[in-house]
Amino acid sequence: MRVALATAVRTLPRGAGLAYEPKFDGHRLVVARSAAGVVLQARSGRIVTSAFPDLAAAALQLPAGTVLDGEVVVWHAGRTDFALVQRRAAATAARAAVLAQSLPASYAAFDVLELAGLDVRARPYERRRALLVDLLLPLGPPLQPVPMTTDPELAATWYETLPASGIEGLVVKRLDQAYPAGRRGWQKLRHTDVRDAAVVGYTGTPRRPLALVLVLPVGDETPLVSSPLTAALRREVAEAAAARGDAEAPATATTTVTAIGLGEVPYHALDPPLTAEVRHTSARHPPPEVLRLRTDL
Incomplete structure (x- = not known):
């Protein structure tokens, strides 16, 4: 599964039809739920299911034929900790089961690519976002949709205040945009x-x-x-x-x-x-x- 990418920008994009999401400091992860089970794929294409058994177990709640795009994070002392995500990702299968108890992972989902076997990547982001929220909110942690706003002033407030929680910056998407698989169709504003x-x-x-x-x-x-x-x-x-x-x-x-x-x-x-x-x-x-x-x- 080729994931969408983002182009770095230096100032906050503003204009009609834009959506803003906080960018979490974790590992990119595609969650694929099939009738046979769950597969977790890193951005590189590597299968990392065995490293995150807790997320794989939680993803069994998803309907078969669901594919999500998002970020796996580990929270520690009130903020995301990238070093702990790296530790989880590098664990052997035996060690991963132990770390899943002491360093539980969370999944910050920001897109749905397939739902109940239907490819929804061609649908506008606004519609995919609604499908994502309807899908995940009833389930609760550790699978959660990232926050989103269409208000640039609220987005600017997020940008200034959320770094203390480990947020790297913002990702900006067009509401009418299809999922740009393998392309830099989004924009990202990192803290500098x-x-x-x-x-x-x-x-x-x-x-x-x-x-x-x-x-x-x-x-x-x-x-x-x-x-x-x-x-x-x-x-x-x-x-x-x-x-x-x-x-x-x-x-x-x-x-x-x-x-x-x-x-x-x-x-x-x-x-x-x-x-x-x-x-x-x-x-x-x-x-x-x-x-x-x-x-x-």
């Missing part, structure tokens, strides 16, 4: 914050730094790896490292940090840290973008 971060290290070598290891002033202080540095920033970081005497440091770093999509990568630690101005849309993806070193601090 520009702020100072502590530079606790860098990847690469002292003479050729590749990325910075950052601790943001929000979140749980877990170090993050920045996006690749520009040539100008590489030179600036190399000069700053040389000024600290790092130019003679071993080329091979021994400290490691987890980088999204790369796993554990080695880095050179900086003590005391430097400071950099960074732009980031969320605590995990895409990685923070380094704008400049704050050599004035």
